[in-house]
Structures are given as structure tokens and as C-alpha cells.
Amino acid sequence: MTQTASRRAFLRGQFSQRRVMRPLGALAPEAFARACTGCMDCAEACPEGIIITDSDNLPVVDLRLGACTFCGDCLNACETGALDADTPWDWKATVTDDCLSLNGVSCRTCEDQCDEQALRFRLMTGGRAQPIVDPxxxxxxxxxxxxxxxxxxTFTHQDPRPDLQHDGVNPC
Ligand code: SF4
Ligand code: SF4
Ligand code: SF4
Structure with a gap:
């Protein structure tokens, strides 16, 4: 599907409501689809290299590639208004059943990386521990x-509209 066709399909409501992790400051999905040209200036500006192109030729953040420092360079590079400094970054981490610790393998890597101390572990039977994120x-x-x-x-968007509260980390 071309970018124009995919945007048209989006505006006709033919896309699933799965929320995609657009760059910092991204407008709500419908408005973003209208405003973003897919120029990828945001990706070129990102010093962390975590903005890639998705299957619709639009920018998406892949936090598996690295952390966002919230420097704002992507936002400042965007000339179309698709990224707006007033839009909060409403994504929160969640841990899936693939977690090693949850499956009895000792691991606290995520906790070690979290400067906010937002992760803690609840001990379970069988040497397992459940990671819990404090939103x-x-x-x-x-x-x-x-x-x-x-x-x-993975990450979940905290959009108040129930139909948009879906996982958002998978970029493509
Ligand atoms: S710089 Fe703006 S218009 Fe260009 S791809 Fe990024 S968000 Fe879209
Ligand atoms: S403990 Fe954290 S880093 Fe280790 S596997 Fe589980 S989620 Fe990943
Ligand atoms: S849990 Fe910690 S490291 Fe993970 S996204 Fe939240 S603040 Fe960042």
C-alpha cells in the first residue's frame, strides 16, 4: 500500500486501532496521519537512532534499539506540526510472559537500567519473580x-479513549 493510500485508508477507518509509537510529541493518530509527510527528518535528527520507518513509510520509535532521552531533537526537526511539544509522552512499560525472571531464570536487567526505580519484583514459588512496573x-x-x-x-499508551489502549511497541 502506498503512503497516500494507507493514509486514505486510515482516515476511512480501515486501520486497526492498534496504537503505534510515533516520535515524541506526535499528534493523536488521525491528526498525525494527516500532518506527517514521511520525510523522516525526525529520524535523521535523533541522536539515539531509535526512529525507523514502518510499513506505512511513517516514523515509528523502536525502544528495543535504545532508550529515548527526551532531548526533543526529533520534535524540533519536524516542520509540519505532526510533532507538537505540548503532546505528553503517555507510554508506560509493561512486561510480558516472555520475561526470564517470570520463568525461573535469574534476571534483574530491567530493574538495573531503570533510573526512576519504577520496577520491582514480587517473589513467587519455584524461584520465579514477577516484575511489576509502577506507572x-x-x-x-x-x-x-x-x-x-x-x-x-512492551509499552502501553495511556490514551483516555478505551479503543486506543493497546500495546504500542511493535513498530511494523
Ligand atoms: S519530521 Fe515530522 S513530518 Fe517528517 S516524518 Fe517526522 S513526524 Fe513526519
Ligand atoms: S527480569 Fe526484566 S530484563 Fe530480565 S527478562 Fe524479565 S523483563 Fe527482561
Ligand atoms: S520502567 Fe524505568 S527504564 Fe523502563 S520505561 Fe519505565 S522509567 Fe524507563
Whole structure:
């Protein structure tokens, strides 16, 4: 599907409601689809190299590649208004069942990476431990996701509209 066709399909409501992790300051999905030209200036400006192109030729953040420092360079590079400094970064980390610790393998890598101390572990039977993210402390930076050896950290958007509360880490 071409970018124009995919945007048209989006505006006609033919896309699933799965929220995609667009760069810092991204407008709500419909408005972003209208404003973003796919120029990828944001990706070129990102010093962390974590913005890639998705299957719709639009920018998406992949926190498995590295953490976001919230420097704002992507936002400042965007000339179309698709990225707006007033839009909060409403992503929070969640841990999936692929977590090593949850499956009895000793690991605290995510906890070690979290400067906010948003992760803690609840001990379980059988030498297992369940990682728990405190949404009040989590900034959605992705340091845990980038370091996790099992790829077990994903992100959920805290959009108040229920139909948009879906996982958002998978870029393509
Ligand atoms: S710089 Fe702006 S218009 Fe260009 S791809 Fe990034 S978000 Fe879209
Ligand atoms: S780094 Fe990944 S595998 Fe290790 S405890 Fe954290 S979520 Fe589990
Ligand atoms: S996304 Fe950042 S703040 Fe949130 S748990 Fe992971 S490392 Fe901590």
C-alpha cells in the first residue's frame, strides 16, 4: 500500500486501532496521519537512532534499539506540526510472559537500567519473580526494553479513549 493510500485508508477507518509509537510529541493518530509527510527528518535528527520507518513509510520509535532521552531533537526537526511539544509522552512499560525472571531464570536487567526505580519484583514459588512496573514512576523511556535479553518489555499508551489502549511497541 502506498503512503497516500494507507493514509486514505486510515482516515476511512480501515486501520486497526492498534496504537503505534510515533516520535515524541506526535499528534493523536488521525491528526498525525494527516500532518506527517514521511520525510523522516525526525529520524535523521535523533541522536539515539531509535526512529525507523514502518510499513506505512511513517516514523515509528523502536525502544528495543535504545532508550529515548527526551532531548526533543526529533520534535524540533519536524516542520509540519505532526510533532507538537505540548503532546505528553503517555507510554508506560509493561512486561510480558516472555520475561526470564517470570520463568525461573535469574534476571534483574530491567530493574538495573531503570533510573526512576519504577520496577520491582514480587517473589513467587519455584524461584520465579514477577516484575511489576509502577506507572506513576515510569516515564516510558525504554531503557529497560533496550536492555532486556528476552525482549519481554512492551509499552502501553495511556490514551483516555478505551479503543486506543493497546500495546504500542511493535513498530511494523
Ligand atoms: S519530521 Fe515530522 S513530518 Fe517528517 S516524518 Fe517526522 S513526524 Fe513526519
Ligand atoms: S530484563 Fe527482561 S527478562 Fe530480565 S527480569 Fe526484566 S523483563 Fe524479565
Ligand atoms: S520505561 Fe524507563 S522509567 Fe519505565 S520502567 Fe523502563 S527504564 Fe524505568
Amino acid at each position: 506513576e514512576l515510569c516515564r516510558g523511556c525504554g531503557a529497560c526494553a533496550a536492555a532486556c535479553p528476552a525482549g519481554a518489555v
